[in-house]
Structures are given as C-alpha cells and as structure tokens.
Amino acid sequence: MLHDSTPIDELYAQLQAATTPAHLTDVIHRAAVHITKDEASDDYDRVRLGAFVTLAELPKIEGDNVAQLIVDELLPLCVESSLADANIKLFSMTRYRDVLTDWLTSLDEPERTSVRATVIAALFSYLEGPQAESASWLLAQIGFRSQESVDRLWRVAERDDTAGAAALAALALFGPDSVGRGRLREATHRRLPDRFSMGLLGALRRLADPASIEPILRSSWFEPPEGDAGGVTPVWWTVTAYATRSRLVHLLSNAAGDR
Numbered sequence: 738m739l740h741d742s743t744p745i746d747e748l749y750a751q752l753q754a755a756t757t758p759a760h761l762t763d764v765i766h767r768a769a770v771h772i773t774k775d776e777a778s779d780d781y782d783r784v785r786l787g788a789f790v791t792l793a794e795l796p797k798i799e800g801d802n803v804a805q806l807i808v809d810e811l812l813p814l815c816v817e818s819s820l821a822d823a824n825i826k827l828f829s830m831t832r833y834r835d836v837l838t839d840w841l842t843s844l845d846e847p848e849r850t851s852v853r854a855t856v857i858a859a860l861f862s863y864l865e866g867p868q869a870e871s872a873s874w875l876l877a878q879i880g881f882r883s884q885e886s887v888d889r890l891w892r893v894a895e896r897d898d899t900a901g902a903a904a905l906a907a908l909a910l911f912g913p914d915s916v917g918r919g920r921l922r923e924a925t926h927r928r929l930p931d932r933f934s935m936g937l938l939g940a941l942r943r944l945a946d947p948a949s950i951e952p953i954l955r956s957s958w959f960e961p962p963e964g965d966a967g968g969v970t971p972v973w974w975t976v977t978a979y980a981t982r983s984r985l986v987h988l989l990s991n992a993a994g995d996r
Contacts, residue, residue, distance in 0.1 A: 744771065748784050755791065758798060758806065764788040765810055782829055786836065793840040803844070804855040811837055812859055815875050816868040834875050841879065853881060861889055869893050870900035877907035887916050894924055902928060902936030909943035922946055929956040
C-alpha cells in the first residue's frame with residue numbers, strides 16, 4: 738500500500754536533491770519553520786543539521802560567502818537553541834558546534850584565517866549577552882587564541898554565574914600559562930564555594946595544580962542535600978560524594994605530575 742509522504746519526508750527528499758547553497762539554505766529555513774512550531778522538532782533539526790554538513794562539503798564556495806553562511810545561519814544555532822527539551826537542546830548545539838569547527842578546519846589557507854576571523858568577531862557579540870556561556874565554550878572549541886579573545890573572556894569570567902565558570906574553562910583550554918596561570922588559579926579557587934559546574938571542573942583539570950585539592954575539599958560541592966529526614970545523610974550521597982572527591986584528587990594529582 739502506498740502512503741502519502743509527510744512534510745518531513747518531503748524535506749528529506751529536498752535535502753537529498755539539493756546541490757547548491759541556495760537549495761540547502763532553503764532546506765534550513767523550511768526546517769526552522771517546523772521547529773518553531775515544535776512539530777517533531779528533533780527530526781527536523783536532524784534535517785537541518787544534514788543541510789549544514791552538506792553545505793560544508795560543497796566545493797567552490799567563495800570565502801566571503803562561507804563566512805556569511807556561517808555567521809548568519811550556523812553560528813546562532815551553536816549558541817542558542819529553540820528546541821524545547823533541555824537535553825536535546827544541549828546535544829543539538831554540540832552537533833552544530835562540531836559542524837562549524839570541522840568546516841573551518843576543512844578550509845585552505847588563507848581562506849581559513851579570513852573566515853575564522855569573521856566568525857570569531859561575530860561570536861564576540863554573543864559574549865556580551867545571555868548566550869555568553871555557550872559562546873565561551875564555542876570560542877574554546879574553535880581554539881584560536883588572540884589577546885582580544887582572552888580579554889573578552891576575562892570580562893565574562895567576572896560574572897558570578899555559569900557563564901563566568903565557562904569563561905574560566907575556555908581560558909584554561911587556551912593554555913593556563915598563556916592567559917596567566919596565577920590569575921586563573923586565583924579566580925577559579927575563589928569560585929569553588931559556589932555550586933558545582935562543568936566550567937569550574939574543566940578549569941581545574943587544565944590547571945592541574947595540587948594547590949586546588951584543599952580548596953575543593955573545603956568547598957560546598959560535597960555537602961549533603963538539605964531536608965533529609967532526621968538530619969541523616971543518605972548512604973547514596975555519602976558514597977557518591979566520596980567517590981567524586983577521590984576521583985578529583987586523583988585526577989589533579991596525576992595531571993600535576995604530567996604537566
């Protein structure tokens with residue numbers, strides 16, 4: 738029995754037939770309409786991702802056009818997602834970041850340097866807004882360190898939130914010695930009383946400094962959750978906290994020896 742094609746089937750077919758930037762950009766825009774309406778948004782997001790992968794593989798796109806496509810179409814999806822599910826949203830942004838960095842890597846010089854500079858300049862504007870956390874991670878993933886990048890990340894690192902922690906991690910990924918190891922260590926240790934974050938953990942791992950062990954053990958990261966009946970700490974929490982603390986100490990000790 739023949740079945741009528743669905744909108745997602747039609748969009749997949751359009752993607753498979755697309756051979757030009759204009760055709761692929763149309764697929765991207767059509768997918769975005771469905772995602773905005775939350776119509777099987779993850780399926781349409783995969784189509785959109787496929788369109789970007791195909792775009793990156795097309796030959797003979799002029800450098801200025803590549804930069805424009807990345808800045809206008811791809812970059813916003815790397816720092817912010819309209820998908821409803823938080824886990825899918827994070828995974829989606831990660832996939833788009835991988836496409837962006839792979840695209841930059843695939844370019845030949847001097848085009849790569851030119852396009853990368855345009856993309857990073859556009860990314861700086863996101864560091865000033867609510868997307869500062871994801872923009873910091875992306876800047877670190879692109880991996881090109883400049884004094885302006887370092888200065889802008891230090892400004893974000895002054896924020897007392899997850900964006901500030903992400904900026905510290907990004908600075909650490911640039912190389913602690915290249916951004917000021919002492920300043921980075923001090924800023925990271927100062928934030929340790931705050932709640933746990935992947936940004937702080939990333940900065941500590943890159944610092945690989947035995948001096949971080951004592952501040953970690955004195956932090957609130959391993960305090961039991963509030964509100965336990967009778968004030969008794971659950972066994973699961975004791976085991977988890979002990980294992981995590983031991984792992985962190987082991988990690989930093991080993992990393993310090995390898996530094």
